[in-house]
Amino acid sequence: MNCPTLLRVVYSVIRQCIPILLCGIAAQSCSTLQQHASAHTESSGTVSSDNAAKARRIMREAGLHFSSDTTKAYSYDPPGSLVTTNKQIELPKRRVILFSKAGVGFSTDFDGARLNDVVMLNDSTFRATVAPENAPINFSAWYAFKVWSTIPSKIIRLTLTYTEAHHRYIPKLSRTPSADWRSWRPIDSTSYIPHYDSTGRTITSATLRLALTPDTLWVSAQELFTSRDFEVWSTRLAALPFVQKTVLGKSALGKPIIRLDISEARPDAPCVVVISRQHPPEHTGTLALLPFVEEFTSQTPLAQEFRKKFRVFVVPCVNPDGVDAGHWRHNAHGVDLNRDWYNFNQPETRLVRDALLHMRDSLKTRFVFGVDFHTTQHDIFYTLSNPPLVTAQDSIAYATIPEYSTYNTEAAQRSAFVEQWLERLQELFPTYQVTISDSPRTPHGATSGRWFDRELRAPAVTYEAGDETPRELIQSIGAASARILMQMLLDREKTINRSQE
Numbered sequence: 304m305n306c307p308t309l310l311r312v313v314y315s316v317i318r319q320c321i322p323i324l325l326c327g328i329a330a331q332s333c334s335t336l337q338q339h340a341s342a343h344t345e346s347s348g349t350v351s352s353d354n355a356a357k358a359r360r361i362m363r364e365a366g367l368h369f370s371s372d373t374t375k376a377y378s379y380d381p382p383g384s385l386v387t388t389n390k391q392i393e394l395p396k397r398r399v400i401l402f403s404k405a406g407v408g409f410s411t412d413f414d415g416a417r418l419n420d421v422v423m424l425n426d427s428t429f430r431a432t433v434a435p436e437n438a439p440i441n442f443s444a445w446y447a448f449k450v451w452s453t454i455p456s457k458i459i460r461l462t463l464t465y466t467e468a469h470h471r472y473i474p475k476l477s478r479t480p481s482a483d484w485r486s487w488r489p490i491d492s493t494s495y496i497p498h499y500d501s502t503g504r505t506i507t508s509a510t511l512r513l514a515l516t517p518d519t520l521w522v523s524a525q526e527l528f529t530s531r532d533f534e535v536w537s538t539r540l541a542a543l544p545f546v547q548k549t550v551l552g553k554s555a556l557g558k559p560i561i562r563l564d565i566s567e568a569r570p571d572a573p574c575v576v577v578i579s580r581q582h583p584p585e586h587t588g589t590l591a592l593l594p595f596v597e598e599f600t601s602q603t604p605l606a607q608e609f610r611k612k613f614r615v616f617v618v619p620c621v622n623p624d625g626v627d628a629g630h631w632r633h634n635a636h637g638v639d640l641n642r643d644w645y646n647f648n649q650p651e652t653r654l655v656r657d658a659l660l661h662m663r664d665s666l667k668t669r670f671v672f673g674v675d676f677h678t679t680q681h682d683i684f685y686t687l688s689n690p691p692l693v694t695a696q697d698s699i700a701y702a703t704i705p706e707y708s709t710y711n712t713e714a715a716q717r718s719a720f721v722e723q724w725l726e727r728l729q730e731l732f733p734t735y736q737v738t739i740s741d742s743p744r745t746p747h748g749a750t751s752g753r754w755f756d757r758e759l760r761a762p763a764v765t766y767e768a769g770d771e772t773p774r775e776l777i778q779s780i781g782a783a784s785a786r787i788l789m790q791m792l793l794d795r796e797k798t799i800n801r802s803q804e
């Protein structure tokens with residue numbers, strides 16, 4: 304059964320079961336990739352009737368997931384991810400480790416580095432341990448280090464092992480690293496041996512064969528792009544007369560969080576919101592964000608017309624502390640920022656929220672789109688489905704909103720806008736699979752996309768580029784998706800204006 308058909312079936316089941324759901328079943332909608340399916344957690348109560356049990360069985364057979372864990376937002380989240388008060392973290396060690404007998408050195412003395420320990424097994428074999436900033440945590444096992452030999456040439460074997468996780472990223476190597484991904488290349492497959500667990504599906508560790516010279520070799524989970532690179536990129540864009548670069552505020556460790564405003568329109572013009580890098584290792588999300596944002600600054604007639612009618616609000620790096628510390632997921636307080644958009648316990652999420660609410664409340668800004676760039680194993684667009692009714696608590700909460708029916712109609716329009724945007728992207732890239740993972744709106748949703756939808760009433764999407772998606776393709780899709788968005792928003796404004804004449 305394809306996804307839209309499944310969705311219709313599920314929707315009809317849910318509609319029939321709303322009275323049952325109100326008794327306390329948690330459910331979720333269809334996902335094109337079930338392993339990414341979101342499990343909503345506002346579940347409680349007991350299933351007491353035969354009908355409820357039947358509904359539950361039908362939904363389970365349809366691939367829906369039930370969770371009673373109230374500390375997890377998604378099925379792949381570890382327990383406690385929705386608890387966003389400050390947690391204990393291990394600060395990164397910035398150091399050089401020299402094995403003089405073997406003539407080999409390692410360094411983590413740079414932003415973005417992570418390699419917790421290295422031991423020498425013999426003079427050409429080493430084992431490294433990579434650990435997260437705190438635990439439990441998602442398995443985004445980031446590492447980055449420099450390595451060299453003190454003799455003219457030496458081949459070593461280095462096994463990367465992990466605490467709290469499995470191996471995820473294919474190593475990227477560079478001798479002349481820069482912000483340009485072309486200065487890096489994935490390790491040669493003949494020099495990369497993944498080690499699987501007994502299921503044959505999970506890579507527990509990986510051995511790298513590295514050819515060393517005194518010229519430093521950089522090894523990183525993904526191409527390095529730290530807060531300094533965001534600063535350089537933003538400053539370059541801000542040289543354009545219609546780009547304003549300001550500091551939104553300071554991160555937990557006092558690093559500036561950069562804000563860009565792109566526009567030639569009035570201060571209260573309709574606005575597109577773009578954010579990224581809540582999760583430190585998610586560099587391919589940045590690789591999509593950069594051309595996406597740059598499209599709004601181009602000299603094409605489309606971009607020029609767009610800038611005269613719309614504004615673009617950009618926070619390219621929400622979590623500079625985590626990026627520079629080489630974190631796997633969290634900010635300097637050990638918290639997943641993209642689970643803090645309900646409680647707002649962290650300075651970074653509060654800063655973005657306050658700036659946007661100021662625009663909404665003081666300037667009466669209308670928000671026409673919100674996108675948050677991320678990275679996951681494969682390219683996925685997380686969207687919000689309609690109706691906004693799935694869990695029991697959601698149903699009750701939404702039913703108590705006085706303007707519920709208006710809200711529901713507008714929510715459907717927002718979903719349709721995002722759907723149309725992705726359909727056009729698919730038409731433009733017929734050989735590329737635009738994968739959509741649709742999940743329900745929730746009144747307490749703690750991700751940025753849900754907050755953009757709920758508080759800004761903006762069509763919202765979480766844009767995930769894959770770990771190993773070809774970089775040129777990521778850039779092409781990032782740029783094209785911005786062009787499609789500009790055209791759709793301009794067309795829609797013309798329709799709105801005509802209907803008001």
Ligand SMILES: [Zn+2]
Nearest residue numbers: 582585677678
């Ligand atoms: Zn992410």
